[in-house]
Amino acid sequence: MNLCYQCGTCTGSCPSGRLTAFRTRQIIRRAQLGLKDEILPAEELWLCTTCYSCVERCPRQVEITDILFILRNMATRAGYMSEQHKKIGENMLRIGSTIPFGEDVKKLRVKMGLPENPPTTVGDKKAMDDFRKIMEECGFDKIIKGGK
Amino acid sequence: MANKFALFIGCVAPLRYPGIELATREVFKAMNVELVELQGAGCCPAPGVIRSFDQSTWLALAARNLALAEKQGVDIMTICNGCFGSLFEANHVLQHHPEKLKEVNQILGKVGMRYSGGIKVRHFADVLYHDIGLEQIKKHVKNPLNYNVAVHYGCHFLKPAKLKNLDDPERPKLLDELVEVTGVKSINFRDKMMCCGAGGGVRSKSSATALKMTEEKLKNIKTVNGQMIIDVCPFCHLQYDRSQKDLPGFDIPVIHLSQLYGMAFGLPRESLGLEAHEVKFNF
Numbered sequence: 001m002n003l004c005y006q007c008g009t010c011t012g013s014c015p016s017g018r019l020t021a022f023r024t025r026q027i028i029r030r031a032q033l034g035l036k037d038e039i040l041p042a043e044e045l046w047l048c049t050t051c052y053s054c055v056e057r058c059p060r061q062v063e064i065t066d067i068l069f070i071l072r073n074m075a076t077r078a079g080y081m082s083e084q085h086k087k088i089g090e091n092m093l094r095i096g097s098t099i100p101f102g103e104d105v106k107k108l109r110v111k112m113g114l115p116e117n118p119p120t121t122v123g124d125k126k127a128m129d130d131f132r133k134i135m136e137e138c139g140f141d142k143i144i145k146g147g148k
Numbered sequence: 149m150a151n152k153f154a155l156f157i158g159c160v161a162p163l164r165y166p167g168i169e170l171a172t173r174e175v176f177k178a179m180n181v182e183l184v185e186l187q188g189a190g191c192c193p194a195p196g197v198i199r200s201f202d203q204s205t206w207l208a209l210a211a212r213n214l215a216l217a218e219k220q221g222v223d224i225m226t227i228c229n230g231c232f233g234s235l236f237e238a239n240h241v242l243q244h245h246p247e248k249l250k251e252v253n254q255i256l257g258k259v260g261m262r263y264s265g266g267i268k269v270r271h272f273a274d275v276l277y278h279d280i281g282l283e284q285i286k287k288h289v290k291n292p293l294n295y296n297v298a299v300h301y302g303c304h305f306l307k308p309a310k311l312k313n314l315d316d317p318e319r320p321k322l323l324d325e326l327v328e329v330t331g332v333k334s335i336n337f338r339d340k341m342m343c344c345g346a347g348g349g350v351r352s353k354s355s356a357t358a359l360k361m362t363e364e365k366l367k368n369i370k371t372v373n374g375q376m377i378i379d380v381c382p383f384c385h386l387q388y389d390r391s392q393k394d395l396p397g398f399d400i401p402v403i404h405l406s407q408l409y410g411m412a413f414g415l416p417r418e419s420l421g422l423e424a425h426e427v428k429f430n431f
Contacts, residue, residue, distance in 0.1 A: 015342050016350070019360045047357060049350050050196045051343035052307035056317050065308075072200040081201070084352045088197050096190035097159040098197060105424065109166045112421055118162035118169070120189050127188030130259040134212055137255045138205040 001067055003060040004028050010054035010064055022047035024054050024064060031067060040075040046082070079146060089144030096121025096131045150279060153225035153270065154217040155183040156235065159191055160382035161227055167421020168382050171410035172227050172272065174419050178288055179280055184222055189213050192226075192234040195304060196348035199234065204251075210238030211252040215263040223268040225275055227406060229381035230347070233304030236269040240311055271305055273380045273405060274314050277322050285329050290414040292331035293431070297408075298374035298400075299323045299334050300365075300388070302381040303343050317341070326405065327378050330412035338368040346387035362391040366398045376401045376429070378408055389426045401429035 010024035011017050017024060022044045030039050039045060045068075054064045075081075081089075088098045095101060097120070106116050117123025121131045135141060161168040176183050190209060191198070199206040213235060217224045226232040242249045243265040253262055276285060301323055309317040318341065324334040345351070345361025366388070369377065377400055379385045389402040402425065403411075410420045411431055422429055 015339075015345070015361055016357065019364075020357055043354075046200075046349060046353050049303070049343045049345060049347035049358075049361075050200075051303040051347060052317075053303075053341075053343075055308050069199055069203060073203055076201045082353045085197060085201065085349055088194075088349075088352055089201065092191060092193065092198065097163060098191055098194045099159055099163055101163045105163055105166065108421065108424055109162075112166055112170055112418060114162075114166055114170055118157060119185050119187050120157065120159075120162065121191075122163070124188045127190065130188075130261070131190040131209065131212065133259050134208050134255055135205055137258055138202065138208055140202055140205040143202050143205075 001028065001031060001062060004032065004062050005060060007059060009057050009059060013053040013057045015051060015053065016047045016049055020044070020047050024048070027071070028062065028064065028067065031071060036074070039071055040078050041080055045071060045075055076143060077146070081144065086144050089140070093132060093135060093141060096128050150223060151180065152182040152184065152222055153275065154186045154220055154222045156186055156189060156192070156213065156224050156226045156231055158226065158228045158231040158382065160386055164386055165382055165404070165421060165424050167419070167424060168227060168385070168404045168406055170419045170421060171404070171406040171415065174415050175406055175409045175413060178413055179284065181280070183225070184220060186213070186216050186224070189216055192231040194230055195233040195237070196230070197352065200349055206234070207238050207241060207248065208252050208255045210234050211242060211256060211263045212261060214239055214242070214267060214269070215256060215261045218263055218267045223270055225270045225272050227272050228383060229271070229302040229304040230383050232269065232271040236312065239265070239267070239269050271380070273305065273323060273326060277326055282325060282329050289330055289412045291412055293408070293412055295332045295375040296335045296373060297327055297332045297376050297378050298337055298369040299327055300344065300377055300379045300384055301341060302379065302384045303347060305380055323380065323405070327408060330408055335372050335374055337372045337374065339364065344384040344387045346383055351387060358387065359391055359394060362387055363395055366392070366395060366400060369400060370398055374400060376403050378403055378405055380405050392427050399427060401425065401427045403429070
């Protein structure tokens with residue numbers, strides 16, 4: 001992170017920054033200066049799509065997306081997790097998937113000749129129990145409840 | 149060439165667009181590549197959200213999926229950029245950092261599993277291009293297609309290129325060549341390599357921003373009269389397809405590469421699952 005000399009190639013390459021107040025260069029600068037209180041509560045932290053365009057173009061080869069993941073992990077632990085993201089976490093604990101599974105798709109699967117439930121945690125109880133156990137071992141259930 | 153892979157179907161394909169799952173199974177069967185079932189696999193887990201929330205959970209859940217394939221002694225093949233991104237990068241971490249592998253195995257041990265770092269993670273388009281090859285694919289095209297298509301590489305297929313090393317991340321040709329064997333023409337358009345807007349938890353938390361990015365892409369594709377979008381990721385697929393509910397007037401069908409091959413190989417229409425698509429397409 002300290003390799004960054006603030007050229008702004010990242011901001012110039014960012015598809016999200018083109019449309020929003022998200023400024024990659026600014027986040028890296030703030031991280032260099034240890035300005036946690038400015039970074040972690042900011043909504044902009046969650047506007048990166050993790051497209052890696054900045055990483056590909058960075059002349060100092062700073063692992064910008066990896067830094068962003070660390071900052072987002074810190075923000076999550078500090079309680080800055082949106083309701084929408086908590087819901088994704090809850091889906092994970094329930095069926096081992098980020099998205100819910102609806103009746104209409106079940107019907108379509110059967111009509112197409114596929115099994116109603118895919119051969120994943122969605123339709124395999126033992127696998128789902130193992131999957132959930134791993135999440136609990138990592139404290140994931142507590143992390144998503146701790147968000148505000 | 150490897151002719152056997154563990155098929156990692158992920159979440160969005162089986163739970164939203166089952167045609168992508170079935171077309172993949174049928175297309176690879178037609179080419180004599182065996183896809184074994186990865187029974188009990190879970191979410192990859194999604195790189196933009198779960199990795200953003202907690203990297204330890206992300207790594208442990210990815211390791212569980214990798215261990216399932218390792219037990220069967222086969223490499224994983226994904227049909228989604230997100231699954232590819234997570235599983236490939238988690239595998240890279242585990243293969244290069246013994247202390248992380250040890251930590252993860254302590255967790256996997258609680259459910260009687262273990263990973264030793266012994267398998268590779270592949271993207272299906274990489275398998276098609278580098279293992280099977282354009283010449284071989286061409287032999288299966290029974291129903292040549294004639295459209296101007298806009299290809300969407302997505303982000304986590306080629307990037308970070310330093311790790312994946314599949315093609316030039318700024319000016320790739322792999323996917324353009326893969327679609328053109330079916331007879332279609334891959335057209336150029338402004339910001340072709342730009343993200344669809346969905347990743348990184350942006351679709352779920354800031355859907356208006358995601359939609360704006362998608363609208364940009366759709367406008368650029370419409371400008372050059374693209375007749376369909378071809379993707380290699382069910383999540384980009386969902387973003388392009390479902391966004392058109394909120395963005396009327398584009399009417400650009402969104403087709404996963406496996407479905408395009410399904411059409412070109414002459415598979416029955418029912419196995420393509422096109423009725424799950426928001427934007428209807430009759431070929």
